[in-house]
Structure formats: structure tokens, C-alpha cells
Amino acid sequence: MGWNVRYVCRKAAGAIVVGLLAAVASLAATPASAHKKLDGLAWSNFSYHHVTAYNDQWKSPMTKAPQRWSNHGRVALRSASTANCNIKVGRYSSSSYGHYYNYHVNGGTTGCYITLNARTIARKADRFQNFVHSVFTHELGHALSLAHNDRNDSIMCHCRNRNTMTRRQPHDNSDVTSYYNTGYTRRF
Amino acid sequence: MKRRHLVTLAVGAVLVLSVAGCARGASPTTAVAMEQAGAREAVVSADYPNFTTAKDMWDKADLVLQANITGTRTTRDKPSKILEPGDEGYDDPKANPLYGLSAEDVAKAKKLAEQEAGDIVTIAKADVTRVFKGDLGKGTSVEVRQLGGELDGETLTARDEVKLEQNKSYLLFLHAWDDTQDTTMVNPGQGQYVAVGPGGRAATSASEDDTYSPLPGNQLQISLADLKELAKTN
DSSP states (O other): OHHHHHHHHHHHHHHHHHHHHHHHHHHHHHHHHHSBOTTSOSBSSOEEEESSOOOHHHHHHHHHHHHHHHTSTTOOOEEOSSOSEEEEEEOOSSSOSEEEEEEEETTTEEEEEEEEEHHHHHHHOSSHHHHHHHHHHHHHHHHTTBOOBOOTTSTTBTTSOTTTOOSOOHHHHHHHHHHTOBTTBOOO | OHHHHHHHHHHHHHHHHHHHHHHHHSOSSHHHHHHHHTOOEEEEEEEOOOOSSHHHHHHHOSEEEEEEEEEEEEEEOOOOOOOOTTSTTTTOTTTOTTTTOOHHHHHHHHHHHHHOOOOEEEEEEEEEEEEEESSOOTTOEEEEEEEOEEETTEEEEETTOOOOOTTOEEEEEEEEETTTTEEEESSTTTSEEEEEOGGGOBOOSOOTTOEEEEOTTOOOOOOHHHHHHHHTTO
16 A cells, blocks of 8 residues: 555656646747747847937837837847838828838848838827837837737737737747847847 | 058948948838839738627728629739828827928928838729628629739738638628728738638628638637627617
8 A cells, every 4th residue: 555655656746747847848938939030130239210200199109119128138229310120100091000011132131111000099099108109019029020929918919908018028028038049140 | 552451441431331322312111112222022010909809890890791802903002191281180199190390300201201102902802792881782892902912023921911812702891991992901810701601612692501711810700690690789
């Protein structure tokens, strides 16, 4: 009977260890591989340029979003008149709130272009500046190689509440750290 | 030796200046920037509203209809519109990011807009076979605009779009635009369902046995009975 108890305990302990290892392995594998976006920029220290001026309603969130991304240890975004990524707020006949475009220049260098749609944002936002901040942070996330996902704890989810989730989330931070793990250069 | 260094410096300076000049001259709009930079391919991702229930999506749609796709074409979309005095939303700083700016800043934005070319879009002609919501008659047709396509050797690939296919039948949740006289889906992943008739054939003529299959990743299931119930709330 004593042997049976020890045997059962050993088996149970083994099963727990195997289960824990599997859980750790899946947690470690999920962030970097699941949301990788090949259309992001190769560097996390890119420059951006607002192609028009904005009034005060727009200026604050359009300034804060890149600044807050830059607080991430692997990210450095700077405003420059000649930039890797151009930014525009316009009025488009589309249901979307924002777009991220990625294109190739001179056979290799990647540039990007981000648009925000004032037409839909103004109509849908309950907390306007939060909403703008959320959309711009999301689009900058694409430039940092983050793809859409279905997690409600990520700025990259269509499902997020744009009136309340304005900043990058721990899951997004972890993905960016993983993608740009050799300084400012993309790993994949 | 010194002369060689001077020549190297001069060539280097010319290269740096020409690259800087190119960068300064690059247009800030997608299509024009692509053209000036020699880019022929671009990829686009978009942030769309997400719907958690079919009722929610129904409420946000102007049109809900079943239709057969009878043709597609690609073209350039209209570029962003700058609001003028008298336009709806002109004096709303949220709807008009240029409202309240100096005349010089507005003039710069207008000049930029003149250079802007719209995105490549694919337009599908949808012949309506059944209307669940909206002021449309059976037998009419609508144009459904989807982001992306190939035009004049340029390709814009839209990550979120699944293009409507000719000779297939769909259930569509659409937003109607007064200014472009066409429609777009309320969400490209959630706003289209493949309509299947009896025996698994395309539901080219509306039938009481039609079923609707969502795109992969869309959790919102919907049936003809659901649609008829929702239509009672109009």
C-alpha cells in the first residue's frame, strides 16, 4: 500500500512537471510567433513626419502616441521633416479608423505611410482624444511589426475599446522586445 | 593623394545631397510617394470596428442585402476630402483636423491634397436578389468598393480584405456613402457571408433554404430566420 502511494505520488508529480513545462513552452512561444507581421519596418528607431498641421483636438494625441511608444526600451521614434514614415489625418469614405501602408523603395528600403480617418473617428468616439491616441498607437504598432490579433489585452486587437485603451499593453511590449532583440534591427 | 581625397569628398557630398533632395521631394501621399520612389507594390492593414453580435452589426449597417456579383474592376479611390466652409462638419474641430489652423497651414494642406492620388480599389457590381435592410429594390444593383487590387502595373495588397468573387452570391452588411455613390462593408472580415442555396450551389436566386457562411475567423453566425427577425426591428 505504501509503495502504491509513493508510486502514485511520483506519477502525479511527473504529470505536473510535464504540464508545467508544456504551459511554459506554450507561453514562451505564443507572443513572438503568433503576431509577427512581416510588413513592419526593419528598424524600431524610425523617423516620422506629420504632413499637415492639426488643430488642438488632434495635436495632443498625435504627439503623445509616438512619444509613448518611444518609452519602450527598444523603440526610438523621432519627428523629422524627411522621414521613414509619413502621417496624415484625412477624411475618407471608409468604415475604417486608420490605415498602415508599407512599401518598398529603391529595391529594398521599406517606407511606411499612416492615415487616420477623421470622418469615422469623429462620429464614433465617445472620448475623442483617447480614441485618436488608440488608433495612432495601433498603426504605429504595425510599423513595429505587430500584426492584428484577437486578444482583448492588446492594442492590436480590433476588439479593444478605443475610448479607454490608448497605450501599448504588456503583451505588445513583449512582442516588440522579441522582434527587435538585436538592438533596433528586426530579428526576422 | 590629397586630390583623390577631395574627389571622394566631392562625390560623397553630391550623393548625400541628391539622396536628401530625393527624400525632401518625396510626396507625402501613398500613391504619389510610391510612384516617385519607384515602388510598385504596397501592403495595407486597416483598423476597423469590430462587432460582437449580429444585431450590433445590423444596427451599424445602412444596407443588408443578398446579391450576386456580376463583375469586378479596379480603379483609383477618391483622395481625402478637405472640408470647405458650408460643408457639414467644417467648423467641428474633431471632424475637421484643419479647422482653426492658420491660412498658411490650410493652404499647404490643400496644395498637398491636389497632388494626392487615391488608393487602388476593387469595385464589385452586386445585383440585389433580396433586401433585408435599406431602401433598395430587388433587381437593382450596388457597387461594393474594397481596398486593394492591381492597376497599371501597381499592386496594393489589403491584408484584411477577402475579395468578392464574380458569379458568387453573398449576404452583405454595407455602409452607403453619399459622396462616392457606392458602398463599403462595415467590416471586411465580418460584413460578408457566402450565400449557399439548396444542394450547396451558389444562391443566385433567393430561396427560403439559403444559408450564410461567415469568413474564417468571423464568429458571428447568422441565418435567414435571424435576418427576418432583425428586419422586424427596422
